[in-house]
Amino acid sequence: MTRFLVLYCVPSAVIEGWKRTAPETRGPAEAKMKAAWDDWMQAHAGTVNGTEAGGRTKRVASDGISDIKNDVMLYAFAEAESHDAAAQMFADHPHLQIPQASIQVMEVRAMTGP
Template sequence: MYIGTAGATEKAQWNKMDPEKRKALEASGMKAWMAWGKAHADAIVDQGRPLGKTKRASSQGIADIKNGMTGYAIVQAESHEAAARMFENHPHFAIFPGDSVEIMECLPLPGQ
C-alpha cells in the first residue's frame, strides 16, 4: 500500500512549489517509477492503481472517511523481507511527497 498524507505533502512544500519545477519533478518521478517497474517486472503481479475517496461500511452505517492509502501494487517475492526490499528508495517517497510503502503478506484463507 502506498501511503501519503497531507502532512507529507506540506513538509515537501509540494503545493507551494513553482509549477514548472513541480511539473519537472513529476516527470522525473514518473520516469523513475516506470524504471522501478521494469526492474521488478518479474515480481509484479498487478501494477496497481491510485486509490480515491474512501467510505466505511459498519454496523453504524456508511460514512465518508480518510486514510493514508493512496495506491497499491501486488508483488510476489521469496519472502516478506524480499518484497519490502523491492520498495527501498521507491519514487513514491524518494521523489514524490509520499510517506511510505507498507508491505503486507496475502495470507491463505483459514482452512485452505
C-alpha cells in the first residue's frame, strides 16, 4: 500500500459567502453533509485516517513571514494500491458538493538520507 496526502480545498471566498448564509438554510445543509461525510468515512474506514481541519496560515519565505489565505480546508492521509486508486476513492466524496470544491491526492514518499 502506498500512502497519500489528501487536501480538501475550497476557495476562501466560497467559505466566507457560506458563513453569511442564513442559519435556517445553513444548519440543515451542514447536517446533511455531515451525515453523508460520516457515511463516506465509515465506508472507507481503514484507508483514510487523520482527517483534520486547517487553520490560519503563515507564508514563510526568504523575504519574510506573512499571513495568507489558501484553499486548503482539511487534510487527511489515505492508503491505496496506486495513485489512480487513491484518487478514484475520492471521486464521490461529499466534499465535492461544495461549490468550486476539489480534492487533491498527492503521493507521500519518504525522504532518503544524505
